Amino acid sequence: MLxxxxxxxxxxxxxxxxxxxxCLPMALILGIETATEVCSVALSKNGKCLAEHNNFEGNxxxxxxxxxxxxxxxxxxxxxxxxxxxxxSKGPGSYTGLRVGVSAAKGYAFxxxxxxxxxxxxxxxxxxxxxxxxxxxALLVPMIDARRMEVYTCVSEMNGKEINPVSAQIINETxxxxxxxxxxxxxxxxxxxxxxxxxxHENAVFMPNIVCRAKGLMPxxxxxxxxxxxxxxxxxxxxYLKDFVSTxxxxx
Numbered sequence: 001m002l003x004x005x006x007x008x009x010x011x012x013x014x015x016x017x018x019x020x021x022x023c024l025p026m027a028l029i030l031g032i033e034t035a036t037e038v039c040s041v042a043l044s045k046n047g048k049c050l051a052e053h054n055n056f057e058g059n060x061x062x063x064x065x066x067x068x069x070x071x072x073x074x075x076x077x078x079x080x081x082x083x084x085x086x087x088x089s090k091g092p093g094s095y096t097g098l099r100v101g102v103s104a105a106k107g108y109a110f111x112x113x114x115x116x117x118x119x120x121x122x123x124x125x126x127x128x129x130x131x132x133x134x135x136x137x138a139l140l141v142p143m144i145d146a147r148r149m150e151v152y153t154c155v156s157e158m159n160g161k162e163i164n165p166v167s168a169q170i171i172n173e174t175x176x177x178x179x180x181x182x183x184x185x186x187x188x189x190x191x192x193x194x195x196x197x198x199x200x201h202e203n204a205v206f207m208p209n210i211v212c213r214a215k216g217l218m219p220x221x222x223x224x225x226x227x228x229x230x231x232x233x234x235x236x237x238x239x240y241l242k243d244f245v246s247t248x249x250x251x252x
Contacts, residue, residue: 035121092168141186141188155176193206
């Protein structure tokens with residue numbers, strides 16, 4: 001099993017015998033990330049991000065996504081027919097945002113008859129953070145805002161080994177104390193900002209400006225592509241983690 005968060009891995013080799021190496025074919029992959037307020041698309045080859053477009057306005061995913069994809073491909077000199085796979089953030093995250101991104105990804109994959117790859121939103125965050133952390137024994141804590149003091153989160157080692165599984169947690173003064181006592185923990189993502197004043201420990205490090213972006217999906221999507229870890233395009237659904245709850249509009 002390859003490490004989840006790797007650094008500097010540019011090619012994948014299949015070893016048949018100790019003296020012979022065969023380079024596996026590399027993929028041109030379109031990545032779509034809409035799990036949060038950021039609408040983001042990226043294009044990668046060999047797991048390396050070639051180009052990326054981000055919209056930070058929020059609540060405009062449905063209107064912006066396909067326009068951004070067209071612009072991205074034009075600027076990079078490719079067309080939809082050049083793509084070999086579609087990667088999408090599967091959640092957890094915003095119910096509406098995930099629906100927009102996954103619906104678009106399934107549409108592209110079905111129309112182009114190419115594989116669909118799903119990557120955890122939290123793993124995409126951790127992929128970005130790991131590239132900025134030099135402490136090999138650090139613990140990674142991606143956080144996506146789930147409103148009020150609740151976040152979608154997990155805890156993992158730098159090599160991708162899971163310590164705490166993905167869950168929805170209400171953050172308070174005792175959160176993560178069992179791990180903070182003996183580990184340096186890095187918190188990041190749009191849910192971490194509201195937790196900084198509450199998680200007050202010398203081993204807690206908060207990393208600003210790391211948000212859900214498509215470029216974080218791309219190295220992980222390449223690994224999935226090489227391992228033929230594809231979704232069933234017709235039946236794939238986002239990982240919401242919590243049921244969608246609607247509210248009635250307030251009467252004026």
